[in-house]
Amino acid sequence: MIQILRLNHRIHRDERLTTHVALTARAFLSSKLYYSGQKDSNFENSIKKVNKQFGSKFTTEYTKNPLKLIQNKKKSKFTIIHLTAYGLQLPKILKKIKNKNILIIVGGSKVEPEYYKLSDFNISITSQPISEVSALAVFLHEFLNKKELTSTFKDAKTKIIPSEFKKVIKNKENQ
Amino acid sequence: MIQILRLNHRIHRDERLTTHVALTARAFLSSKLYYSGQKDSNFENSIKKVNKQFGSKFTTEYTKNPLKLIQNKKKSKFTIIHLTAYGLQLPKILKKIKNKNILIIVGGSKVEPEYYKLSDFNISITSQPISEVSALAVFLHEFLNKKELTSTFKDAKTKIIPSEFKKVIKNKENQ
Numbered sequence: 001m002i003q004i005l006r007l008n009h010r011i012h013r014d015e016r017l018t019t020h021v022a023l024t025a026r027a028f029l030s031s032k033l034y035y036s037g038q039k040d041s042n043f044e045n046s047i048k049k050v051n052k053q054f055g056s057k058f059t060t061e062y063t064k065n066p067l068k069l070i071q072n073k074k075k076s077k078f079t080i081i082h083l084t085a086y087g088l089q090l091p092k093i094l095k096k097i098k099n100k101n102i103l104i105i106v107g108g109s110k111v112e113p114e115y116y117k118l119s120d121f122n123i124s125i126t127s128q129p130i131s132e133v134s135a136l137a138v139f140l141h142e143f144l145n146k147k148e149l150t151s152t153f154k155d156a157k158t159k160i161i162p163s164e165f166k167k168v169i170k171n172k173e174n175q
Numbered sequence: 176m177i178q179i180l181r182l183n184h185r186i187h188r189d190e191r192l193t194t195h196v197a198l199t200a201r202a203f204l205s206s207k208l209y210y211s212g213q214k215d216s217n218f219e220n221s222i223k224k225v226n227k228q229f230g231s232k233f234t235t236e237y238t239k240n241p242l243k244l245i246q247n248k249k250k251s252k253f254t255i256i257h258l259t260a261y262g263l264q265l266p267k268i269l270k271k272i273k274n275k276n277i278l279i280i281v282g283g284s285k286v287e288p289e290y291y292k293l294s295d296f297n298i299s300i301t302s303q304p305i306s307e308v309s310a311l312a313v314f315l316h317e318f319l320n321k322k323e324l325t326s327t328f329k330d331a332k333t334k335i336i337p338s339e340f341k342k343v344i345k346n347k348e349n350q
Binding site for chain 1: 267297311
């Protein structure tokens with residue numbers, strides 16, 4: 001099981017980036033995104049709409065106390081991964097975490113030292129400043145062994161058909 | 176050579192997302208990002224600052240006429256890739272474009288049909304709505320055969336040392 005924790009969300013200012021994090025998490029077969037900071041119904045609704053149209057059981061949930069959430073996940077035997085420019089290189093860690101239940105933490109602007117300490121692995125994608133969105137995508141792409149590239153969601157109202165030009169089909173059973 | 180074209184940038188509204196696109200392009204070994212829409216000095220300067228501190232010859236350039244830019248790149252034998260949820264699946268295309276000079280187009284909100292037609296390949300990462308940032312990252316990760324994960328830039332003032340906790344070294348020769 002793959003879950004995400006997005007830290008320090010701010011209404012308006014972070015809405016689009018957190019949405020991109022969530023859409024990436026969903027398409028890359030995560031089951032849930034927790035987020036801390038400010039509770040944001042607009043953000044939550046935009047993800048619900050995507051689920052309704054394109055399928056998947058992906059959910060979002062606001063958490064007031066992300067440190068406690070992490071501690072609870074550790075008790076439930078989740079491996080805690082923190083994606084940060086400063087972490088260890090992914091190829092060195094990948095074997096150690098394959099097939100585990102994981103919680104992936106992504107910032108947020110400044111991430112407090114507690115999160116580095118609580119994490120089982122601080123992992124960097126490229127050891128350069130990039131984006132939590134691209135770091136999450138490449139991490140999950142490797143973790144899933146590319147499985148997400150050709151996966152589909154059964155409960156979709158609209159299904160995108162890979163094609164040279166735009167092509168979708170409406171699934172009448174799910175309308 | 177890898178170049179990117181980011182369409183329809185809007186000052187303020189798109190600044191952070193376009194910055195994340197550019198940081199991803201830079202860390203994933205692209206040489207240049209063109210962008211259309213509104214010219215944005217804040218965005219350009221923020222990328223210059225990252226280059227100055229962390230190295231690389233990556234540049235950004237505003238273009239008023241993105242369609243003409245694409246036509247010129249085609250004349251210079253670039254293969255034009257458009258990343259879109261609606262495109263063909265990446266694994267089917269990858270062999271055809273390996274080792275080519277490529278220009279990768281990413282939206283922008285709505286992308287006009289001309290861009291689909293001018294592109295040699297419309298490619299989708301996951302056939303789901305995701306993010307131009309994560310689509311670009313996973314595309315380049317596959318195109319580069321993971322090379323970006325362990326690459327370094329020689330002209331860096333500050334170099335991030337992959338580690339379990341934060342660690343950087345200041346390169347005195349480049350200060």
